[in-house]
Amino acid sequence: MSRIAIVGAGPGGLVLARVLHLHGIEAVVYERDASPDARTQGGMLDLHTESGQRALREAGLEAEFLRMARREGQDMRLLDHTGKLLLQEDTPEDAPMDRPEVDRADLRAILLDSLPPSTIAWGRGLRHAEALPEGRHRLHLTDGSTAECDLLVGADGANSRVRPLLTDARPAHLGAHIIETGIPDLVRTRPDLAARVGRGNYWAFGPDRSLSAQLNGDGRLRVYLTFHGPEDWLATCGIDFDDPAVARARLAGLFADWAPQFTELIDACDDTVVPRTLATLPVGLSWPHTRGVTLLGDAAHLMPPAGTGANMALLDGAELGLAIAAGGGDLDAAVRRYETAMFPRAEEAARFSARVHEMLMAPDAAQRLLSFFQPADV
Incomplete structure (x- = not known):
């Protein structure tokens, strides 16, 4: 024991x-x-x-x-869904941890x-x-x-x-669902997107949706697509999450009314598609x-x-x-x-x-x- x-x-x-x-x-x-x-x-x-x-x-x-x-x-870039950059914070090399x-x-x-x-x-x-x-x-x-x-x-x-x-x-539903995907080895494979996203957190917000991205230490850019919706949204949205390529195309389509730079980011992602529902105690x-x-x-x-x-x-x-x-x-x-x-x-x-x-x-x-x-x- x-x-x-x-x-x-x-x-x-x-x-x-x-x-x-x-x-x-x-x-x-x-x-x-x-x-x-x-x-x-x-x-x-x-x-x-x-x-x-x-x-x-x-x-x-x-x-x-x-x-x-x-x-x-700790770097951050904040945008709206039109692509307007609202805030950019770059961390000096001697900044405190x-x-x-x-x-x-x-x-x-x-x-x-x-x-x-x-x-x-x-x-x-x-x-x-x-x-x-x-x-x-x-x-x-x-x-x-x-x-x-x-x-x-x-x-x-x-x-x-x-x-x-x-x-x-x-846990109770929070009214939102997050879909995770990503771009492996971002800096080497897509230096143009790497320059746009930056070294830290990249956030863009619009009505009922948001997109965020974060560069990891292993070079992978993790991309998170958040959709507001009821608890059963993942089951009723019509996206086949078991087919990553099809799911990614559908997800990009849901951002078609945003600035093209955001759908370009989604299109560059690989076939990793992980849906999650947000909840809280x-x-x-x-x-x-x-x-x-x-x-x-x-x-x-x-x-x-x-x-x-x-x-x-x-x-x-x-x-x-x-x-x-x-x-x-x-x-x-x-x-x-x-x-x-x-x-x-x-x-x-x-x-x-x-x-x-x-x-x-x-x-x-x-x-x-x-x-x-x-x-x-x-």
């Missing part, structure tokens, strides 16, 4: 395991993926000094992070390399957990095996299998303290994408690990301290993310964003 079981090998779960490891406390991370390379890890993260970067400092990994972080990833970008895959590699290989139980995701006496839990895993623990930590994301042990809350979600189980990251406080979710997950993992390390073996008291601090912190971040999402969903999102980044002098 493991004293501490962490479900999910995302950033938050791995930081928790790393902080515990630094303090000589063993944990097992149960992960559904069969291996570290079973699937791609998504795009870039901007890690904030006071949250994500602080978590990596507590995990003893700040130097490794800074070696691969991209200061230039306040919110540098890092590839999700690189961050995960840093965290995995910092742990003994036996820490991660690959290919053993959670089917469901069963409460046992005295706060222990039995985990029923996807490979048919079981495991028991004194503390179960749900770090398993939006559709957490651990969350139902604590609350009936479920209630702002300020909490639960009565329950012995032997807690949550972190999206499992605890899924929020609209606004650059805060991953930072909160990392900080959750670090603070829970530090509370356990300082707890003298009293896991229940450590979890109470963690939850007492996490609930208000997560609520503040979720309210900010909700305000940003509301702004991005507005018909005049481009102008609102411009005012957000360049507020008028008072």
